[in-house]
Amino acid sequence: MSNRLAYLRRLTASGAVAAALLAPAALVATAAGPALAQEQVQKGGTLNVIVQPEPPILVLGLNQQGPTQTVAGKIYEGLLRYDHDLNPMPSLAESWEVSPDGLTYTFKLRRNAKWHDGTPFTAKDVVFTTAKFLPEVHPRARANFSHVESVEAPDDYTVTFKLKQPFPAFMKAFEVSSAPMMPAHIYEGTDYKQNPKNSTPIGTGPFKFEQWVKGSHIHLVRNADYYLDGRPYLDGIYFRVIPDAASRALALESGQVDISQYNDVEPFDVPRLKELPHLTMTTKGYEFVAPLSWIEINTRTAPLDDKRFRQALAHGLNREFIRDRIWFGLGRVATGPVNSVTPFHEPDVPEYEYDTDKAEELLDEMGLEPNGSGVRAEITLTPMPYGETWARLGEYIKQSWGKIGVKVNLESTDVAGWVQKVSNWDYQTTNNFVYQYGDPSLGVARTYISDNIRKGVMFSNTMGYSNPKVDELFAKAAVENDPKQRGAQLSEAQKILVGDMPVIWLLEMEFPTFVNKRVHNAVTTAIGTSENFADTWVEKK
Amino acid sequence: MAAIASFLGRRLIKSVFILFAIVVINFLLVRAAPGDPAMVMAGEAGAADQQYVEQLREQFGLDRPLYEQLGIYLADVATGDLGYSYRQQRPVWDLIADRLPPTLILTGCAFILALTAGILLGTLAAMNVGRWSDTAITVLALLSYATPIFWVGLMLILLFSVQLGWLPAFGYESVGAGYEGWDRVTDIGTHLILPVVTLGLFYMAVYARLTRASILEVRDMDFVKTARAKGLTETRIVFRHVLRNAILPVITFAGIQAGQLVGGSILVETVFAWPGIGRLAFDAVLQRDYQVLLGIFFVTSVMVIVFNIITDLVYSLVDPRIEVA
Numbered sequence: 001m002s003n004r005l006a007y008l009r010r011l012t013a014s015g016a017v018a019a020a021l022l023a024p025a026a027l028v029a030t031a032a033g034p035a036l037a038q039e040q041v042q043k044g045g046t047l048n049v050i051v052q053p054e055p056p057i058l059v060l061g062l063n064q065q066g067p068t069q070t071v072a073g074k075i076y077e078g079l080l081r082y083d084h085d086l087n088p089m090p091s092l093a094e095s096w097e098v099s100p101d102g103l104t105y106t107f108k109l110r111r112n113a114k115w116h117d118g119t120p121f122t123a124k125d126v127v128f129t130t131a132k133f134l135p136e137v138h139p140r141a142r143a144n145f146s147h148v149e150s151v152e153a154p155d156d157y158t159v160t161f162k163l164k165q166p167f168p169a170f171m172k173a174f175e176v177s178s179a180p181m182m183p184a185h186i187y188e189g190t191d192y193k194q195n196p197k198n199s200t201p202i203g204t205g206p207f208k209f210e211q212w213v214k215g216s217h218i219h220l221v222r223n224a225d226y227y228l229d230g231r232p233y234l235d236g237i238y239f240r241v242i243p244d245a246a247s248r249a250l251a252l253e254s255g256q257v258d259i260s261q262y263n264d265v266e267p268f269d270v271p272r273l274k275e276l277p278h279l280t281m282t283t284k285g286y287e288f289v290a291p292l293s294w295i296e297i298n299t300r301t302a303p304l305d306d307k308r309f310r311q312a313l314a315h316g317l318n319r320e321f322i323r324d325r326i327w328f329g330l331g332r333v334a335t336g337p338v339n340s341v342t343p344f345h346e347p348d349v350p351e352y353e354y355d356t357d358k359a360e361e362l363l364d365e366m367g368l369e370p371n372g373s374g375v376r377a378e379i380t381l382t383p384m385p386y387g388e389t390w391a392r393l394g395e396y397i398k399q400s401w402g403k404i405g406v407k408v409n410l411e412s413t414d415v416a417g418w419v420q421k422v423s424n425w426d427y428q429t430t431n432n433f434v435y436q437y438g439d440p441s442l443g444v445a446r447t448y449i450s451d452n453i454r455k456g457v458m459f460s461n462t463m464g465y466s467n468p469k470v471d472e473l474f475a476k477a478a479v480e481n482d483p484k485q486r487g488a489q490l491s492e493a494q495k496i497l498v499g500d501m502p503v504i505w506l507l508e509m510e511f512p513t514f515v516n517k518r519v520h521n522a523v524t525t526a527i528g529t530s531e532n533f534a535d536t537w538v539e540k541k
Numbered sequence: 542m543a544a545i546a547s548f549l550g551r552r553l554i555k556s557v558f559i560l561f562a563i564v565v566i567n568f569l570l571v572r573a574a575p576g577d578p579a580m581v582m583a584g585e586a587g588a589a590d591q592q593y594v595e596q597l598r599e600q601f602g603l604d605r606p607l608y609e610q611l612g613i614y615l616a617d618v619a620t621g622d623l624g625y626s627y628r629q630q631r632p633v634w635d636l637i638a639d640r641l642p643p644t645l646i647l648t649g650c651a652f653i654l655a656l657t658a659g660i661l662l663g664t665l666a667a668m669n670v671g672r673w674s675d676t677a678i679t680v681l682a683l684l685s686y687a688t689p690i691f692w693v694g695l696m697l698i699l700l701f702s703v704q705l706g707w708l709p710a711f712g713y714e715s716v717g718a719g720y721e722g723w724d725r726v727t728d729i730g731t732h733l734i735l736p737v738v739t740l741g742l743f744y745m746a747v748y749a750r751l752t753r754a755s756i757l758e759v760r761d762m763d764f765v766k767t768a769r770a771k772g773l774t775e776t777r778i779v780f781r782h783v784l785r786n787a788i789l790p791v792i793t794f795a796g797i798q799a800g801q802l803v804g805g806s807i808l809v810e811t812v813f814a815w816p817g818i819g820r821l822a823f824d825a826v827l828q829r830d831y832q833v834l835l836g837i838f839f840v841t842s843v844m845v846i847v848f849n850i851i852t853d854l855v856y857s858l859v860d861p862r863i864e865v866a
Contacts, residue, residue: 046717048716053824054824056582056628056629056630056828057628057629057630063582065585137593137596139583139590139592139593142590142592142593143590193600193627198630199630199631213816214629214636214639214640214816215639215640215643215815215816215817215820215821216712216713216716216814216816217712217716219716219717236717238716238717240712240716240814241814241816242711242814243811243814243820244691244811244812244814246695246812247695247698247710247711247811247812247813247814250695250698250699250702250703250710251710251711253703254702254703254706254710256709256710256711413575414576414826414827415576415581415584415827416574416575416576416577416580416581416827416828416829417574417575417576418576419576419580419581419583419584420575420576420577420580421575423580423583423584454590454591456580456591456594457583457590457591457594458580458583458584459584460590
């Protein structure tokens with residue numbers, strides 16, 4: 001803290017003024033971070049949480065599926081956590097500093113953190129994780145850490161990343177699923193994926209792995225050696241595998257489970273469960289992933305290669321109806337490629353209100369005249385096979401577009417078939433939703449830039465959209481250290497994209513998190529119930 | 542005895558060929574579905590790149606030609622090795638061994654319930670044909686047969702777990718209660734009631750209808766009249782003479798159901814979050830976890846063959862006029 005000015009500058013630079021100004025004080029006082037409830041904390045007790053589907057493995061470095069995060073987020077930790085506004089907070093790193101040129105990131109680590117087998121957590125683990133382990137097995141981390149020139153550990157509790165060029169989004173790369181810290185003493189020099197210790201995960205988190213009864217539940221117990229005094233408050237957590245959505249709702253209703261998240265509860269059950277006196281519902285805790293749903297369009301084939309056609313399709317959908325009637329009010333109508341809870345969201349873009357006349361005008365302009373049965377064009381829609389609600393959406397889209405003369409053939413698949421079709425560009429239109437990961441350079445650019453048109457890879461630019469101007473803007477914004485300039489570049493990119501409509505943005509999705517009222521501090525950060533639950537406590541029954 | 546031994550010998554030799562054909566056909570069928578495990582895992586991870594998918598393919602052995610994969614699999618199965626699930630990071634045998642007992646308990650209890658209740662109700666209905674008890678049983682059987690199994694399950698949960706709070710809604714035992722000995726048996730028992738009733742009702746209806754129809758066919762035959770003329774009690778006539786002759790179609794059907802015991806019921810296991818093999822198979826299909834799926838097919842095929850042989854033996858026990866061949 002010797003150079004106060006440089007310190008202040010980097011605060012502004014990292015775009016985290018409020019949280020960082022408070023950081024030094026907060027570090028000393030409440031390293032726990034988010035606002036703790038005022039009530040008297042009660043220690044002990046166990047929690048029952050739904051996990052669905054059953055995760056394949058709990059080693060978070062090797063698998064980052066949602067259910068894996070839910071469970072392993074309590075076992076493993078990242079260097080940082082993020083509050084609901086995506087400001088960084090301490091986790092395994094106690095404090096951090098970014099050089100004014102945006103090239104050097106220095107993290108000071110906690111001195112009393114230990115792995116669950118008793119080995120101290122040190123800078124060596126961080127270097128191993130970020131330089132070796134993650135770049136080999138973690139696709140997102142591989143991309144994030146490809147900007148790193150070198151990682152060094154000047155001492156056991158300091159880690160310095162030197163970047164090849166500024167990459168401001170780097171500050172968002174340290175959340176637990178993006179960069180879970182892995183124990184070097186267990187993995188170094190082994191074949192990571194075949195390591196026999198993978199079945200008994202060892203992390204630094206507040207809960208330790210105890211037992212996994214496949215098909216039934218996973219049991220975690222309190223880590224008595226956790227580095228924060230008195231925490232965790234819970235004795236343990238049971239993660240229950242309940243495959244049927246109706247049974248999950250009944251389990252919440254009968255109090256057999258305390259917490260549900262993401263799409264554990266189908267939207268049509270939400271209004272009923274919201275009324276129950278023993279449950280609370282929140283849509284907070286999804287700010288980091290910030291899911292955005294859209295209709296994905298294969299822009300390689302006529303007539304979908306014409307942006308007027310795509311705009312007509314957008315005008316042909318009533319997105320308020322989709323939110324209110326299909327998602328039962330969950331979510332916000334999306335205006336463009338960046339979710340409004342993600343930084344650099346640009347609100348000032350052309351709007352596509354529901355207007356069948358406008359849609360038909362655009363189709364007329366293209367010369368698509370209706371034939372005898374009123375059909376101007378015929379396309380297929382491969383609905384996303386992720387449950388009831390998406391099937392209803394597919395049916396609604398078919399009906400709506402039929403009204404503007406676009407005949408839709410629904411093509412059903414299961415998940416494996418859908419992934420194969422979409423990633424191999426063997427589709428015309430489909431639904432999808434993607435995560436933003438806290439920064440447009442991490443979670444948005446990837447689906448629109450030409451570099452990322454890769455056959456056989458899901459969540460790449462499967463639309464085949466290519467615009468050199470957009471490529472250039474995203475490329476510049478990724479390495480732009482000045483937030484103002486960066487904001488301008490990202491705004492321009494968003495405006496071009498909304499004009500071009502490579503996808504039809506539907507909703508900034510909100511997932512309902514149901515929590516039994518006896519549970520406190522379940523949702524405290526931007527990753528919601530994937531957080532480590534160190535501060536979570538339950539009232540005695 | 543010699544007849545039975547030679548019967549078993551011949552059936553076993555046949556079974557080996559059947560099993561071989563089943564393994565090959567299953568392998569090809571499973572691989573004919575679009576999508577592969579590497580793609581599914583890459584899709585689930587939320588973000589992926591080329592390198593990730595290729596690493597996974599290599600790990601699953603999907604980068605080799607199909608005939609080579611088939612060869613490797615056949616050689617493994619021949620030595621009793623069902624392979625390794627890379628997705629779950631465990632040998633397929635372990636996975637199946639974990640999930641088989643809950644399924645066997647569930648389907649076994651449902652089988653016993655269905656068979657005894659079905660035959661009793663069917664007999665009762667046939668003895669009182671045309672009267673109100675016959676009508677009541679027939680209607681009950683029809684309803685149980687026609688109602689979707691998952692709906693029955695959900696309604697039972699709603700009534701007995703949510704409204705009345707008498708029985709647990711799902712799971713195999715009370716998680717975290719740490720019961721041992723008899724307490725554990727009782728605990729599992731209370732968890733069993735709803736799924737067993739749900740699964741059992743359907744088959745009970747089938748057995749009841751089969752038994753009733755079959756008894757009505759047999760009860761006016763000459764040997765029954767003879768028995769009656771000899772002055773035997775009505776109960777003795779029904780159980781020693783009528784039922785013994787009427788039971789064959791029920792045994793046929795029970796044999797088929799027994800073959801399905803091990804496969805479990807995906808619906809019931811899903812609704813009641815029962816950690817059985819039906820769900821393991823279902824998840825394996827969705828995730829294209831080929832090794833697990835093939836392993837389950839293999840184990841269930843063996844069980845079906847075994848139960849078919851047992852059914853044939855039971856025929857000859859119940860009706861000595863039928864010879865094993």
